[in-house]
Amino acid sequence: MGKKVYLETLGCAKNRVDSEIMLAHLHRQGYQFTSDAEEAEVIIVNTCGFLSSASQESITRILELSDLKDEGRCEKLVATGCVPQRYGSELNQKIPEIDGLLGSNGFEQIPELLDQLYRPDVQSKMFIEDKPHYRQYEEQSRIQSTPSHFAYLKIAEGCSNMCSFCNIPLLRGNFSSRSIESLVRDFSSLIERGVCEINLLSQDTSSYGRDLKDGTELAGLLHALSQVPGDFWIRMFYCYPNTFSEEVLEVMSSDLRFCRYLDMPFQHISDSVLKKMNRKITRKGIEATMARVRSVLPDVAWRTTFIVGFPTETEKDYEELVEFVSEGHFQHLGIFLYSDEDNIRSSRYGDPVPFAVKEERKNRLMEIQQKISMKHNQKMVGSVQQVLVGGFSPETDLLLEGRNQFQGPEVDGVVYINEGTASSTGFQQVEITEAHEYDLVGKILS
Structure with a gap:
């Protein structure tokens, strides 16, 4: 009988997909699963390291679970994902209770890592690539961890945009798309299982296929998915505004199974801040993209995110953002406080915004958005x-x-x-x- 494994996922939905892949590989090797960490002989924490605060949350959780090596049945403690990729062997030195580390690529290696940890001559083991690259899992077996009615489908890994505030290219490598054929297989399998909603994910969904150099683009993938029969929703997250094409809009508008919903992080609206962020778009470009989408999908619900407190963000820059949000474009809004991270370009800009000012700016925007969200929701009453x-x-x-x-x-x-x-x-x-x-x-x- 295989060892009993507890796997905990921290961070975003993309991490959840990675965990589902690990579960499938472990299941194939005879491991069993438990939802109670105290029952587990192996504890795996799939971490988030996008921000320092997320890394610290992951480390805190690992330390909490490490107590079960003394108090519970836990024999091996493994950290996977972005935090091991970010800190490497330094993490082992800080938390010697960790037996194994697996970076943010190659999640199919988890059974091999555990097998090695149970060899008597191995004290600890680390599977981390210096330059992460996406392994093309064309047969991505998964054990679905979401409720049965919805699932996530990761269509690509990594990012090549090189935004100055972001460490994703360092943690996840360059943008790398899966093939349409493999995605249609996974999509069809989920629909056959009774999943009613599939949410497409990547770091830059709009750029899907462009790295394949064979003419593949997001519109082609969406068209292929729309050929699958059934009553379901398709929803897209993490679209990039300056690569969102007319062809994608045409496919979405032609099939009501595509949710009238777009998650498109803008990050700011001030041209000076957008330039320092290396977002490759201006306010005029953002507004043109929104107008283009609205002309085809007038009832679309927008979700976006903004960063406040970016280095050199002036009061004028912030007030421009406040004015833009106040115009009421968005049904859903996320606000992040800028965070200096290791090896990112923006950490060298200087002129930091004090934390208290960042908090104040976030809170003011969220108060404005609450009223806007309420107005959008009130329009639905009676429908x-x-x-x-x-x-x-x-x-x-x-x-x-x-x-x-x-x-x-x-x-x-x-x-x-x-x-x-x-x-x-x-x-x-x-x-x-x-x-x-x-x-x-x-x-x-x-």
Whole structure:
């Protein structure tokens, strides 16, 4: 009987996909799984190292779980993903309780790593590549860890944009796309399993296929996915504004199974800040992209993110951002505080913005956005929406919980259903009866 493994994923949905790949490789080698860390003989923490704060959160969690080597059944503790990639052997020195390290590529090596750790002549082991590159998993077996009604599909790895504030190219390598054929196979397999919503992920979804040098682009992938029969949603995250093509819009507009939803991080709106960020776009370009999308998909829901407190961000730059957000373009908004990271260009710019000022700028923007989100939600009251119902709400068994096409999983609000019943997860027609700042309330129409 194989060892019992507990795997905990920290960070973004892309990390979750990596964990699902590891689970599949471990299952193939006979390992068993548990959702209780205290029962596990092997504990794996798939870490997030995008920001120093995320790295510290990962390290804190590893230290907490390391206590189970003394108090529980844990025999081996393994850290995987971005934090080992970022710190390498330094992590072993800081936390000697860690037995094995696996970097942010080559997750299929996890069984080999564990096998080596159980050899009597091996004290610790590290599988980390100095220059990470995406291994082309054309047969990406996965064990789905999301609820059964939605899943994530990572279409590419890494990033080649070289934004001055971002360490992803260092942690994940250059942008590298999977083939359309392998993605259609994975997509079809998920649909056959009963998944109702598939969310496409990468660091730069708009650039899908351009590295393949064979004419493959995102529009071609979307067209291929749309040929799969079934009743489902396709949602896209992490689109890049200056590479989002007319062809993609044409495919989206031709098939209602593409959610009228776009996650497109803009990061700022001031031209001077965008230039220092190396975003390769101006305010005029961002506004042109938004107008182009709205002309084809007038009901699209926008999600974006901005960074406040970027080095040299002046009060004028910030007020320009406040004015832009106040125009009410976005249904969903995320605000990040700028963070100096190792080996990124922006850390050399100087003229830092004090932390208290960054916090104040974030809070003000979020207060503005709360009112905007409320207005967007109020417009839906009285309408009938197709809602993907996932089951009872974690808040209470008295409510069902779902999402409409304008709400992404795990990042946006939900639709609470307080009238009507659903025999299983899936799509239901729901009349919206109440609006709140982030969530909606409705009743299932029989």
